Every structure is written in structure tokens, then in C-alpha cells.
Amino acid sequence: MKELLGTVLRIERTSIHDGQGLRTVIFLKGCPLRCRWCSTPESQRSDPERGYAPDRCQLCGLCVNLCPEGALTMSRDERKVIADSTKCRKCFVCAAKCPHNAIKQYGRFMSVPETVREISKDEIFFFTRAVVLLLVEESL
Incomplete structure (x- = not known):
């Protein structure tokens, strides 16, 4: 069952x-x-779901580098991380490894x-x- x-x-x-x-x-x-x-x-x-707090993000790029699907990219001009929801498979590696708690798993x-x-x-x-x-x- x-x-x-x-x-x-x-x-x-x-x-x-x-x-x-x-x-x-x-x-x-x-x-x-x-x-x-x-x-x-x-x-x-x-x-x-994945949540993002841009005010906590230090733009370290760790989440971008660790994302196994390449769903995250860095936007320097807007000073934030951008997520491509079509690529994200909700593994939440980004949330688990974010040192600043800017990405959360809800x-x-x-x-x-x-x-x-x-x-x-x-x-x-x-x-x-x-x-x-x-x-x-x-x-x-």
C-alpha cells in the first residue's frame, strides 16, 4: 500500500x-x-516551492554554481538571482546550501x-x- x-x-x-x-x-x-x-x-x-529574499542575497553565486539543472542565473544589473521555472526540478540544493538564507524551501x-x-x-x-x-x- x-x-x-x-x-x-x-x-x-x-x-x-x-x-x-x-x-x-x-x-x-x-x-x-x-x-x-x-x-x-x-x-x-x-x-x-522555492522562495527568494533578494534583500538577504549577497550575490555570492553559490546557488548558481550548485544548481544541477542550471535553472539559476545571476543578474548583476538587477542585483538578484533569477530562476527559470521550466528548468527547476525542485531539488532545493540551492536552499540547503545558501549561506545567507536568501533562498528558502517552503x-x-x-x-x-x-x-x-x-x-x-x-x-x-x-x-x-x-x-x-x-x-x-x-x-x-
């Missing part, structure tokens, strides 16, 4: 926003809504067991408090 995959945008650990308590939040890609006020537009497409395919294994790493944070509270109550 083929394993079911979803596209995880990011896993946010020790989130304390939107209410009381500590939690791990899994942000998924593939939102069908197109809200004008969307704070996470990189979550809308369901496939992993999303990755993960199976349910893989996701559970990843968030299970945070288990100690969720159950430790309950154990401590029980110990405190027993000592009173």
Missing part, C-alpha cells in the same frame, strides 16, 4: 500564541482560500508516521508539567 503524504510547511515548536499552554503546531500547505489578509501566502500552493512532503516521529520529540515538554503537578499535590 502506498504511504499517504502531506506537504508540511513548517513545524513550530513550543508555540505559546493563541491561548494558554505550550504546543507544537504543524502548518500544512494547500490552503484553498485566497484571503487578502493572508499572512502566510506560501501555504497556499500544495507543492513545495514545504516538504512528509508521511503521517514521519510527522508523528518528528512531533514526538516534543513529548517531554507536554507531559512533564502534569507529572510535576502530581508530585507537588502529593507532597501537600
